[in-house]
Amino acid sequence: MLLSRFETPRSNPGRFMTQRRTTLHYVEAGGGPTLVALHGFPHDHTLWQAQLGGLAEAARVVAPDLRGFGGSPAPDETMSMRAYATDVRNLLRGLNTTPAVLMGLSMGGYVALAFAALFPEAVRALILCSTRATADSPEARARRLALARRVAEGEAAAVVTEMVPAMTADASRRADPEMAERVRQMMLRQPAPGVAAALRGMAERPDRQGSLPALRAPTLAISGSADTLIPPEETEAMARAMPNSRFVLIPGVGHLPPVENPEAFNKVVLEFLARLPA
Ligand code: MLT
16 A cells, blocks of 8 residues: 555654764664665655655665764764765664665765665665766865855755755645645754765765676666756666666656655555565
8 A cells, every 4th residue: 555645654763873872863664674765965764754654565664864864963074975874784783684675865875875885785775766876076066065164154044945946846846835845844954064064975975887887786766857956867877887777767756756756656666676586
């Protein structure tokens, strides 16, 4: 059964001590093979509300707040994708649930790719949504570092507010203003140190295109056709470089397919999970 985007999933909040003595907050629902859902920037686990409900019939869905976001603790000054990935690995070790399916949206996809490079034995499959394997251009890096400085100087709300309109498609916002408001609130409640640390970490993330041909895990790549932040062509190019991958375009939605059209997103993911080798 697919739950509508308005239904609240039954989920178990948990906390887990990582080896670095940081406490990662996570929520989980369902049972079966573990699927870790990694949110984007600047988001938290509530991005996956409709997946905690709609995928729970097929998987144990674990949705952490990456360090510095949601209920997870203060980050280092710069949070590299590697540092987030190591936190996730520690969380999975503690839950005794590897290998797992890693599902990452945008920055969560950067973290999933870092995880796959560091801990390939812990990856059962990848679901990479609205993301890419390339590094920032020098201009994009400079823009991010300038944003991080503004956030550190007390302008977090203004910086995040500027990001809100590009997150979802105009049509999605018109069709579902409540959804758009939930996304805006989720973004605005993220703590400034976490936002700044993620911006610095994304600015320094490496280009991972060279490692894609060696990623043999079954991979599903998904984009929204109206994504202007990471155009679908970039996600498709990443998928094409991976030997065991499939690319799906969800029409009419922007950067957040799991939120803008959870029914379509969950359907594609459930089909992918059903076909995974046991
Ligand atoms: C995200 O949604 O995580 C961000 O758009 C990623 C980025 O800024 O590269």
